[in-house]
Amino acid sequence: MNGDTKRSAAVRVRDAFENILGIPVPVRVRCWDGSVSGPESAATVVFRNRRAIRRVLWSPGELGLVRAYIAGDLEIDGDVYALLSLPELVTRVGAFDVRDARRALGGVWELARLGGVGLRPRPPEVEVSRRRGIKHSRARDASSVSHHYDVGNEFYRIFLGPSMVYSCAYWDETAKDLDAAQHAKLDLVCRKLGLRPGMRLLDVGCGWGSMAIHAARRYGVDVVGVTLSREQAAWARKAAAEAGLSDRLEFRVQDYRDVDDGPFDAISSIGMSEHVGDAALPTYAAALHSLLRPQGRLLNHAIAAVRTRDPGGNDKPGLIQNYIFPDGEILPLSRTVDAFEQVGLEVRDSEALREHYALTLREWVRSLQESWDDAVASVGAERARTWLLYLVASALGFEEPGRLTIHQVLAVRPADDGTSGVPRTRSQWLAASKTRELDAAEAP
Structure with a gap:
């Protein structure tokens, strides 16, 4: 007891986590009393108060640390990437893998003596409350989408x-910055869909209308965009009016399952099917x-799991389910392809864009950090921290092969005689579409 009191809080915290996790903790720790422990060159985790420890003990693993960071009880001093890019540490924290139970209990006891005993701290206000209703019902999906997107345009x-x-985004040879890369991505989607003047496009999960506006302006198509976010729809309608395209674009607050005015010549779904869920994928x-x-x-442009996940893994408490995408599910590419083929769609092409998303996320993080004060003023410190943690973790997830990837899957509904209408090679249909795009751009 007396020996423990002579050690600083930072030393005791660091030792406790090493005992719990069973590995050396390659980070620098700074505590509420000003004490520091760990290598000077390492990323620094700051325990601003004892409540941070209580959060970890009440919610072991990822969720407790996430809550402490978002609430401001725990901070990261320096490079956030440096801390989250320690794969063994991140994996061990997320799973709370304990190799030596006796040693781990000693670490827990040490944290308790440091101030971990007490009432359970209230979760940060931005955390999703307990989910109600049937998962992926229309009402629950609308609530989940609103949580993520209706935080302020x-x-x-x-x-x-x-953009x-x-x-x-799509970082081709013409993409010198983020806006150019996003323009290239939208153009790539239009070309893969073979859009041309007079066609009718359905944009599922239309966001702020960027894809729809690009398709109408550059390819001369009429577009129906659907989203469950009222704030997105309002922004998209205003942007369409400012572009002089209101007569070609319709934006609805509508569930994709309620669209009944087909047929459409083409459908784009960009970053939307992650909200659908495995059980609802056939629907x-x-x-x-x-x-x-x-x-x-x-x-269909969507994030994919590299390997099949454990049943229920998508519902694991943590950053994604509690703060970012409640009810969101990342599925293997094979699951999506199988669902399409089971209903009679013919998959013609799949393109992996893993490295492209890593670059995109890095740009989003840079922009958020450069305008940090504006972000906090807009949505509050808790939500700003949530997005920073999410974007950084996602960037690292896409940079390391074997964790996450993203695919553009192109499918076609064959005609009754079996014809697809798709040229035999990728170069043929991309070149043909590019020619139509240039013609449309030159039109008055």
């Missing part, structure tokens, strides 16, 4: 930039199939 503009595109595939005309194309 100005906040998203701060880190998305003028207002909240999905992986999603069938609905889009029914809305396509024969030879109509579907472009």
Whole structure:
């Protein structure tokens, strides 16, 4: 007891976590009493008060640390990437893997003596409350989408930039910055869909309308965009009016399952199917199939798990489920492809964009950090911290192969005679579409 009191709080905290996790903790710790422990060159975790310890003990693993950081009880001093890029540490914290139970209990006891005993701290205000209703019902999906997207359009503009595109950009040889890369992505989708003047496009999960506006302006199509976010729809309608395209664009606050005015010549779904869920994926595939005309194309752009996850893994408490995408599910690519093929869609192409998303996320983080004060003023410190942690962790997740990836899957609804209407090679249909795009751009 007397020996423990002579050691600083930082030394005791660091030793306790090493005992709990069973590995050396390669970070620097600074505590509420000003004490410091750990290598000077390492990323520094700051325990601003004893409540941070209580959060960890009441919610062991990822959730407790996330709550402490978002609430401001715990801070990261220096490079956030440096801390979150320690794979063994992050994996061990997330799973709370204990190799030596006796030693781990000693670490828990040490944290308790440091101030971990007490009432359970209230979760940060921005945390999703207990979910009610049937998972992926229309009402519950609308609530989940509203939690993520209806936090203020100005906040998203701060880190998305003028493009207002909240999905992986396409960093081709023409993309010199984020806006150019997002333009290239939207153009790539249009080309894969074979858009041309007079076509009718359904944009599922239309966001702030960027894809719809690009398709109408550059390819001369009429677009119906659907979203469950009222704030997104309001922004999209205003942007369409400012572009002089209101007569070509319709934005609805509507569930994709309620769209009944098909057929459409093409459907784009960009960064939306992650909200659908495994159980509802067959419904999603069938609905889009029914809305396509024969030879109509579907472009599904979505994050994918590299390997099949454990049942219920998508519902694990932590940053994603409690703060970012409640009810969101990241599925293997094979699961999506199978769902499409089961309803009669023919998958013609799949392109992996993993490295592209890592670059995109890095740009979003840079923009958010550069405008940090504006972000906090817009949505508050808790929500700003939430997004920073999420974007940094996601960037690292896409940079390391074997964790996350993202695919653009192109599918077609074949005609009754079996024809697809898709040229035989990728170069043929991309070149043909590019020619149509240039013609449309030159039109008055």
